[in-house]
Amino acid sequence: MRVLLVEDDEGVASALADLLGHAGASVVRATRGTDALNRVKGCDLVLLDLGLPDMDGLDVLRTLRRASTVPVIIMTARDSDGAVVLGLRAGADDYLVKPVRKAVLLARIDAVMRRAGRKADHPAAPAGPVVAGPVTIDRERREVTVAGVKQALTRTEFQLVSHLAARQGEAVSREELMLEVWGTAVVGRSRSLDFFIGQIRAKLIGLPLHTVRGFGFRLDT
């Protein structure tokens, strides 16, 4: 299990890293919110402190939630009822107040992972070819055809198209696409996503790919 540990206090971070290491998890450490968003790809769980030096932990969580459904446990010194409600509403799966006992922490992690595992079973990704207008996207064969004619796509373009096809009919956020293709949930001012979307539209004429303003993109049937 890979755990992303977002904690700016060195003492707590190293104690947690040791503890989780002993418990059999591999720990990725981040001390800043942007680092966390850049390193979250591939992690199974995020342990998030709210008091970060560059941005508020809740903002990190909100951005992360637009990109991914990875389980997040907030572990912080803020213990007012309001803070707990805010944290859980922002998308956290659990909320722990420092200081935490080792046994409690491990039990909570297990519980959150159990729930996440149960949920992940549900949406079985459609394996067959996806048809969107005149375009057919076959992810198994890594082939895209427009009206029966095969189109050559770059790796990035194919990744984007296949991710959108997997969630056909649903709006997919920019953050999610960024995380999927470039491994970071930070959108920033980068226009590369728009560039590749433009490329895809140019290559796959008639593809029903719509821009959802202020959010991301949607591939219709």
Place this chain on the structure above:
Amino acid sequence: MSLLLLAVAALAVPLALSLADRRTATLATERDRQLAALADAAAVRDVPLQPLVDRYHAVYGEGALVIDSDGRTLAARELAATDPGVSTAAEHALVDAPTSPWTRIWPWYREHVAAAAGVRRDGELVGAVVVAVDTSIAARDITTGWLWVVVGCVGLLMLAVLVARGLTRWVLRPMNGLERAVAAMTEGASGPPANVAGPPELRHFTAAFNTMAQVVRGSLDRQRRLIADASHQLRNPLAAVRLRADSLEDCLTEAGQSTYRSMTAELDRLENLLQQLLRLARAEEVSSSRRVGLAAAVDATDLADVTAERITFWQSVADLQGQRLSNQSHQPGPVVQLGRHDVEQLLDVALDNALRYAGRDSTVTVSTAQTGETAELVVSDDGLGLPEEDLSRAVARFWRGQADVAGTGLGLAIAAEIAAGHGGAIGVEKAPEGGLLVRYRLPVAREAAS
């Protein structure tokens, strides 16, 4: 005010007198001219005098008299030479004495003044003309003038009073504002700054006061924040130590077990203390914002309801220590103006205290009562209690009984802060049954009171 009257009088009296003098002088010159004309007419030799006197009377409505140098009457109209005033005037004129200045005419003057002039023929004094000058018109004029003076004075007085009141208000209004601000500050609330207005000196003073209030309030806030911030900051190292200690448990040898156990106990205490400190800081924050009037929700909590629930909660602790809990409140109980959570905290502090310190085989009693606008929540026990001199100190922060090793000394301080924040009070007394009694006085919810 009397100064004002004096000033107005000093202005009015000379004005009135000079008004009378001027009118008198005008009358005098007028009559002197007429007298001279009459004397000139009478000086012509062999002129019939009686028609002259008659005409004078017809024109001016005043009596006239002409006498010769021996004092014999030559012609007269409504005037006799024997009248006292007339004879004196005539004698003066006959000896060519300088005419004495007229006495000032007063508004109430109604008499006729005799004015006389010598009649000269070829430089020789041959007789005198006397007229009885009617002063009533002049007196009436003077009266009118004086009335105007009085009206003017009254107007001036009213104006002065108005100006004085305006000035007073201008000066006093900022003083009232200052007084309010000082009162607000004494209560510990941060009201709006006093309005900077009024005369420059007061303006400077108010501004200085506002600055001072701001500084004092800021330092109070900082002090309050320090507790919260410090205990907040302590959480991270404490969390690290706690996790390390928990990890250590697996690699302990037999010899280290007891040290490890006491270390974890101390850590527990430290955590407890930190939590209580944060709770205290939060209660203070709430109570200070209550004082400012930021409290929003109108709460209403039934004391008996909460009591029943909390007693059920604490029952297991009491059973474990061989203690009894007795609920003497009757439902429905008094409804107080506090959130349920606050009442729970108040009860928990008192019950925790009682169960912790009353000792084995004791009974803890909770009762409620309502007298007018105040509800009472009383937790008492028949345990060991506290010595008399400690009762007043029990609420102080970090105060602990001599036998107390595990407590933080903050429980009752937090309860006091919560109660005070909602306009209530806490009292620690000797219980009638022997132990300690904690009495909360809490405001009754408005709807329930009315």
